[in-house]
Amino acid sequence: MYFYLKYPFNTFTSFLFTLVVLSSMIFPFFYSNSKPRVSDFAFEEDFFIIIILMLGVNFLIKQFHEEKKKRNIELLMALGFSPIKIWLCKMITIWIITYSFYLIGILFLLIIPKFIFPSEILCDKNLIFYFNLFLFLTFIPFSILGLVGVLYLIFEDIRAINILIILFFPFLIFLLFIFKKFFFFYSFLIRIIFTIFFLSLSFIILKLVPKERYL
Amino acid sequence: MAKIIIKELTKKFNDKLVLKNINFEIENGIFAYIGPNGAGKTTTLRVCLKIIEPTKGEVIMYGNDEKPIKRNKIGFVLQDEEPFDNFTPLEYLKFYCEIYGIENKEKIEEILKKFSLDKEKRTKISKFSKGMKRKLCIAKAFIGDPEILFLDEPLEGIEIETRKEIKDILLEMKKDKIIFLTTHNLYEVEPLCDSFGIIMDGFFMGKWDKEVLKDKSLEDFYFEIKKQHDKNTN
Helix, strand or coil: CHHHHHCHHHHHHHHHHHHHHHHHHHHHHCCCCCCCCHHHHHCCHHHHHHHHHHHHHHHHHHHHHHHHHCCHHHHHHHCCCCHHHHHHHHHHHHHHHHHHHHHHHHHHHHHHHHHHCCCCCCCCCCHHHHHHHHHHHHHHHHHHHHHHHHHHHHCCCCHHHHHHHHHHHHHHHHHHHHHHHHCHHHHHHHHHHHHHHHHHHHHHHHHHCCHHHHC | CCEEEEEEEEEEECCEEEEEEEEEEEECEEEEEECCCCCCHHHHHHHHCCCCCCCEEEEEEECCCCCECCHHHEEEECCCCCCCCCCCHHHHHHHHHHHHCCCCCHHHHHHHHHCCCHHHCCCCHHHCCHHHHHHHHHHHHHCCCCCEEEEECCCCCCCHHHHHHHHHHHHHHCCCCEEEEEECCHHHHCCCCCEEEEEECCEEEEEEEHHHHCCCCHHHHHHHHHHHHHHHHC
């Protein structure tokens, strides 16, 4: 966490990003003639997955790619930290900070429209919905962030990875959407499987790749 | 007495052999590991620090108690290493004290004084010159009171005054330590080292005590070895 306190600008921009992106998703409804229910759109789950991914990638670049360029990863390895330990410690801080911003964003989204659209019912969801929103929904994006972190750690040139992210994120969201539409009752299970798959893949890569790839 | 034993050390990157069956032993004192760029100096040092794994062979290190050395008794400065810009020297050394598990915070003040950094201890490192940053990195290497110290080209690209200062500190602090120093600058290292080894194209050419330089300079000696190496490889 010390890293984020020492680099407040990066943390602040991410915080701003959360508020700006979430607000911009709500603003179109201000002047909508047809007045769709805010809840119809804003609580579409996939939208939150994208938010978490976008927030997390910002920190990943700082924590993995830039640290590797500054040769701080080599420094940590010289101090006796294994690549798995380095990845895990960095990912835990990224998960914590991303989740904190995600929470702030959600609360912002829940509270602000209540003042702007008093007639809209935003919170007519049951407990499972909130449990999903605050916990289960974060599993997949956090596991994907973990995998992207591994890739940033291994590759020196991250342009190819960034292109992959741009292509892969929408594809994954689409895939999840399809699963949800056709196998709604299994969507939770599918998410867990995806999460385990991405995390296992991250650990396998970290275990198999020779240490010189991290330098 | 501390000891480093390098046994049959071989390292391959993809298909390229960068270290070719290296064998030697070092005991207390300053050991200069000399060779041209790309000879394998940094790779040897990385294997010693366990940053990378050797393809074959091993590096065994003993502390002054003749038992296998603990990790926190090994200090190092990597090639082109720079301290974290957003820290002050005090914060930087505190950070390493935490990593090495050192509770004696007076050690920080002592080290800062020794390296003449005590006046700037609360100045942001980003405002430091390259020489001062390098000095701080070397200061960091001494924080755990190491018995073995690896310094990868510590005098490279820094101003004359700081270079002299660092050399004096190394000579002063070499007692009961192995200082393993890599360099390609023969003039710098000659007055500093107690023994030296030469590596060329991944081949370890040999280890000598400084006494062999009685009637010739290190430069002359180096070129004799190089000539021999060129003859053998052609």
